[in-house]
Amino acid sequence: MRGLDLDYMWGLVPVLLGYVPLTLLMALVAMACALVLASIMAVERVFRIPVLDHFVRLFISFFRGTPLLVQLFLFYYGLPQMVAFLGTINGVTATIMGLTLHFSAYMAESIRAAILGVERSQWEAAQAVGMTQSQMMRQIILPQAARVAAPTLVNYFIDMIKGTSLAFTLGVTELMGATQKEAAGSFLYFEAFIVVAAIYWIIVEALAFVQRRLETYLNRAHAR
Template sequence: MSVLDFDYMLGLVPILLSYLPLTLEMAAAGMVLALALACGLAVIRVLKIPGLNAATMLFISFFRGTPLLVQLFLFYYGLPQLLHFLTQINGITATIMGLTLHFSAYMAESIRAAIVGVDRSQTEAALSIGMTNGQLMRRIVLPQATRVAVPTLMNYFIDMIKATSLAFTLGVTELMGATQKEAAGSFLYFEAFVTVAVIYWIVVELLAWGQRRLEARLNKAYSR
């Protein structure tokens, strides 16, 4: 008898892959929403808008300071107790919400750092030729900040894809949840989890490859 049941694993691949779209959809939705929220939070932090700045710092502190799993349980099991309309919330929505809030806290800080990191003298140069603050942000600061922020933001996206696996604790049958069910039926736990690990790994590697190409393009202006 062989150590691994390869036929079982090969048969499992198409079954598991049919759940990959849901995993990727949750990650993509979470990423888009988190990015939008993080940009807003970063601008509040950069401009130090009174009141909102303190609130933003508290938000970031909480969502960075507590585990994602705790946050997901809070949204899915905890909050509906207080806010009854949330009893309608399904596991997928709760997961996207949790991913959005959790990762936006991290992403806001890296976007803020990227904006602040753009050489101050370029800002002065832009003002000196009569640009407005908006023009200066759009034409000079944000394009350069993007280049600095992209590698970290891509890392958060990769993290987020893996974090969608927590959705199975909210009863969502995504990639991880499907694997769990298949394994429970066949008792071939080792084979099932090796298979799903390899699927996650390949997806992440494909993204990392895309990330390297994107970075090479963004860095074109800066190579000597």
């Protein structure tokens, strides 16, 4: 039984760190897009606009009810066969699309719950001063809902970062894809995957720390 090749592991760290920016970039872009889409769907689910509500519910049901990997394959391999202009879609774009739509379905329900959690008196006060629904949502309801939803949304961002590891199945050389190639070249799979697991762990723990600080700050601001 051989021991761990520590020299190889230390040498692999700077190599894999070079792919962290691409991993974070995909997650950040997908998070920004998902947040916008989820907010729109959450507001729609609160007001239940006829016809549109059925489409939104179907969207949420589909993307919550199917695996992320299947959705990535649909965007990368399936859609280009059906839609001509998507024939040149690359793995990074397909990954961002998949992450955006997949996590927006989950985030929409969390934001909707946060909106409905705002005290009814806030809604009634906004209506009493003559605010339109649009003004009420922008100025009164959504800011309060954001405080409640923020910790959960950070959790989704953490899951999104881990979800980028599936991008290597689309040929993207991000953190996981680079690890796969390095391991295949050295045959030191155990060492390579320990290193990448440690990198993901550190990133997630850093974000968890930010989440705790954010939650503390928001609670203090609300208490004042």
